[in-house]
Amino acid sequence: MALWIRAVFLGFLTFVRTVNGEDAVDCVLGGSCILPCSFPPGGEVVLYWIQVATGNTIHYFYNNQDQVELQDQHFRGRTSLFKDQISRGNASLRLTGVQIQDQGRYRCYTSNKPGTKESFSNLNVYAPVRKVDIRQLENRITCSSEGIYPEPTLTWTTKPPFNETLQNQTTVQQTEQQLYSISSFLVASAPGLDYSCTVSTRVSQRRATWSLPTNISGSRTETTIRCRSSEGPPTGLIWRFNHSQIILNQTGTDYTTSEDWKKHVKSSSESGILTLKDLSSSQEGIYSCELSDAEETYSSFFLRLEGSPDSHNNVxxxxxxxxxxxxxxxxxxxxxxxxxxxxxxxNSQPNGQTSEEHEMNPLNGQKTEEDK
Structure with missing residues (x-):
């Protein structure tokens, strides 16, 4: 059984699980992490941290100063103590630039006038699921994510729920840096469904939802399209054209428009309402929005331009x-x-006569006296 605790050390927030009497700490790859350790204060203290699997000393404190020469090279320059807290019994270790190789069990040993004490911490490294991409290509819907640790899982769901099992094919790969990428695809088997793909590990997850394209009509003069609202406060918004071409990237009320779309974007709201202007047939296609919060939601529309005076005149x-x-x-x-x-x-009558002249001539069809 695991118990989650939230510990705050001088402004650093970390989450600690207690498993079988030992601390288990989850650390973000490349970030900073704190391994907790405490002891009864009193007198001068000898303090050192050891990586149990290798037996290497990763930090040694004696005679009120760090003994750097005894530190393992792998941890050189990446560890520190909260020295102003040591006299109060805080022997916690801060580790920066966390690497996957840092995973494992660590021993904290302290010795001072009240006695000796040791405690253990289990460090787990993870690279969170930061982004999930979902796309549609013909009748296939694909979902992918990368740069994840530990190995993730991927699940598909629909809204409303689909009674039959969603047949999909999922592939997981690991890079030389030990990070995982995962991808999956399925065939859109039923109309009118929203398809959601969730990529998760033990400590993080994100979900992307694909809404099948909906036909909408718009004017070349001005057209407004709306992104489906997110479940929580939005943190970012990206509008795309035909899946790949970025129209604008928005954070809050501020947005940056790509050069090709500056003359066509009239306004964009934080809630996902995009107003376009001065459009032509080259802007007819799939418009998709990616509205981010705790998850990433994609909605898509097929925009058919009509109702423009210019277009009617041309027709x-x-x-x-x-x-x-x-x-x-x-x-x-x-x-x-x-x-x-x-x-x-x-040409069909003798002597060039017309049909009327031929019928009126009394000699036609009769022999003359000379013929007799």
Missing amino acids: AEIAGWVIVVFVVCGLIAAAIFKLKYKKRKK
Whole structure:
């Protein structure tokens, strides 16, 4: 059974679990961490910290000063004590630039006039899940995250809940730096569902939600699209076009617009409302928003531009030209047909007579006296 405690040491906040009578401390990779240790104060103290697995001394304090020459090289320059607190019984150790290799069990030994004391701390290093990316490519929805430690897990859920099991394929890889990356994809098997992907470890997790594209109509003159609101206070907002092209990046009320979109962005609110202006057909496509809080929520829209006076004029103009072309072509075809018809009729009668002249001639079809 583990008991969580929150300890504050001179402004440093750390979370400590007590497991079987020993402290277990979770430390962020690359950050600073405090291994707690206390003893009954009184008189001059000898204090040292040892890494149990290697037996190496990582910090040694004697005669009111650090004995750096006895410190293991791996920890050189990365450890310190709270010296103004030692006389009050605080032997806690601050470790900076935490590395995965620092994981393990540590022994704190103190000796002074009241006696000797030792305690143990178990240091666990983790790289939190900082970002989860979720995308849709055709009918596949993909989810990925990287730079994680320890090994993460990935789960899919839908809203509303889907009765059938979500068939997915998940891959986990580890880099030379021992950090993990994880990716997964599934086939969008039911319409009208929001797909959520959660990447988690024992100490951290984040979730991204993908809403299937919704058709909306907009004007070329001005169009407003809204991102789905987050569950908590938003900490950041990113708008993208066709998944990859960033429109703007926003923190609070301040936002930075990419160079290609400056002339099209009229305003953007902290709650996720984007107003665009002066659009053309090249801005028709998928608009997605990434609204961040404790999780990252993605909503997507397909924007179909219509209702613009310019667009109606263009359509009318094109339609007019099409009608003119059809009329001209029809007249030309009719004239050609009429000429061919007359020529064919004329050539089909003897002596070049027309059909009417041929019928009115009384000699047609009869022999003359000379023929007899």
